[in-house]
Amino acid sequence: MIFEGAISVKSLLEHNYHQVVMLYMDKQKDDRNTRYIVKLANQKGIKINYCTRSEIDALASGKTHGGILAESMPRTYQKFEDIKGNRIACIDGIEDPFNLGYAFRSLYCFGFSAVILKRRDFDSIEHIILKSSAGAFNKLAIYFSDDITQDLTKLKAKQYTIFSMQRSDLAQSIYETEYTKKMVLVVGGEKRGIAKEVLALSDTLIYIPYGNEFKNALNATSAISSVASEIHRQDLIRK
Incomplete structure (x- = not known):
């Protein structure tokens, strides 16, 4: 598969989740980013094919590759039995690769280190996820789950607290919730939400209070950014 742009390529080379076969680089490029990428590629023994811009355009799917x-x-993905970290997100229901990438970017920026996803084939959309996440996709540990309820039960046994985003009479504001050191944030998609079995397993249901009367839900990516930011704010206060 082809990954496009300096940010995506740097992320591939800085982490060991992908086996990079070849780099294609505009022979006219010579800036700090390019030199850094060349250095990483040389350290890893990855061949660089210097091309004309038109040759790169022919290989790329878009026009925002910047010549790289x-x-x-x-x-490659981590095994669930090896899961670790104090801030873990569990996402079930975000299907769009751009939105998934945006969610990864927010989670990483606000201190999360791992994400649990329902098992699916990402091979055809990895390049979109990586680019829209601005490289955060490769900074997070990603764990696939075949049974989210069962795996969350295992995490509860390891003293993780489960916080699930759900607008209901039983939920409390994200701003009035105290987040534990070891926690899992569960977020569902706009269409299906969170499964009843997962809600029943949750320790605390949380919601985002709106500033105006609005009966519809935020999209999942916006909701993740809001709650992850609040969790990070509380972490900073405790330091």
Whole structure:
């Protein structure tokens, strides 16, 4: 698969989740980013094919590659039994790869280190996720789950507290909730929400209070940004 742009290519080379086969680089490029990428590629023994811009355009799917492409094998993912970290997110229901990338970017920026996802094939959309996440996709540990309820039960046994986003009479404001050191934030998609079994397993249901009367839900990406920011704010106060 082809990854496009300096940010995506740097992320591939800085982390060991992908086996990069070849770099394609505009022979006219010579800036700090380019030199850094060349240095990383040389350290890893990755061949660089210097091309004309038109040759790179022919290989790329878009026009925002900036003259740098990487051909790579699909990402490798962590095993659930090895899961670790105090701030874990569980996302079930975000299907759009751009939105998933935006969610990863927010989670990483606000201190999360791992994400649990329902098992699916990302091979055809990894390049979109990585680019829209601004490289955060490769900074997070990603764990696939075949049974989210069962896996969250295992995490509860390891003293993780489960916070699930759900607008209901039983939920409390994200701003009035005290988040524990070891926690899992569960977010569902706009269409299906969170499964009843997961809601029943949750320790605390949380919601985002609106500033205006509005009966519809925020999209999942916006909701993740809001609650992750509040969790990070509380972490900063405790330091």
